[in-house]
Amino acid sequence: MLLLNPGPVTLTERVRQSLLQTDLCHRESEFFDLQEEARTRLLSLYELDPAEWQAVLMTGSGTAAVESMIAALVPEHGKLLVIENGVYGERITQIASQYRIPHETVKHDWMEAPDLGRIAAQLDAAGDFTHVAVIHHETTTGRLNDLQALAAVCRERGVRLLVDGVSSFGAEAIDFADSAIAAVAATANKCLHGVPGASFVVVRREALAQAASRTYYLDLGRLAKLQEQRNTPFTPSVHAYYALVEALREMADAGGWRARHAHYAALAEQARVGLAGRGMACVLAPEQSSVVLRAYRLPNGVSYAQLHDALKARGFVIYAGQGGLSAELFRISTMGNIQPADIDRLLQGFTELTR
Secondary structure, three states, rough: OEEEEOOOOOOOHHHHHHHHOOOOOOOOOOHHHHHHHHHHHHHHHHHOOOOOEEEEEEOOHHHHHHHHHHHHHHOOOOOOEEEOOOOHHHHHHHHHHHHOEEEEEEEEOOOOOOOOOHHHHHHHHHHHOOEEEEEOOOOOEEOOOOOOHHHHHHHHHOOOEEOOOOOOOOOOOOOOOOEEEEEEEEEOOOOOOOOOOOEEEEEHHHHHOOOOOOOOOOHHHHHHHHHHHHOOOOOOOHHHHHHHHHHHHHHHHHHHHHHHHHHHHHHHHHHHHHHHOOOOOEEEOHHHHHEEEEEEEEEOOHHHHHHHHHHHOOOOOOEEEEHHOOOOEEEEEEOOOHHHHHHHHHHHHHHHHHO
């Protein structure tokens, strides 16, 4: 069964076998060696200076990392502007609300790109924002939000940018050299091809120095401090860490994030062209989309449930549209151990279903 949903992914055999390694106590040096290798490799993936950046690991899904980032890095007297153009931007607003973090939102239709003019105007009107939060790859529609342009808006105003990179880290360009970017939250089980249970925040050390402590288990500052000391406050998901390290080793061997981007891009275009030829248009143009996932119009007269079940019977799991888009769209991700021959088989399945 090939998973074409936006995480978890179909594993390579190399990563799957890593789960069979010996059991480790999380208070022994062998575990701390594993933890340190994961942290080091996460920084080296984007060639980050460990004197400036720190990778902070935690046990949980990508949302855990996003929650930890938001709860910690907006200081006690800070204020957050949340960019919403899909489900996951709205989730950040919910997180900010639950932690009673002062915040406002710039709401967009789910099919819209962030309006930089509106964002700039809202930042200027209030004048007291310290941070902006944005989803890099909004998988609601497959849109890749323009991180570089938004960072420029923030940098010009001395505002720091908090990035949900859950569905982009490891496959899309992220300009960590931009001084506006304070942190990026992500997870092991998407573009890195690990398993669920390990997530992380890549954060500037100077941002950590000002971190708040609104949460207990997800306290980013405490996690960062203890991991620097080869320690951990709680019991991590040890085998998920095994898989993350092996996935990062495998990724490095294959050429890093740029090679993964190229691989995804080729698969995504193969799927887009093939589905267009079968009457199923991609919702967004390629230049507006991530290479990781794209959304398509359902075939005429075919419901998502019918499409899903028929493709699953052929060995593929696709994903529904979200919210009000569920009756219009389906989504296909190219993450994981997927090859061009697999996309050929998928397209053949669509041919059989839509004759």
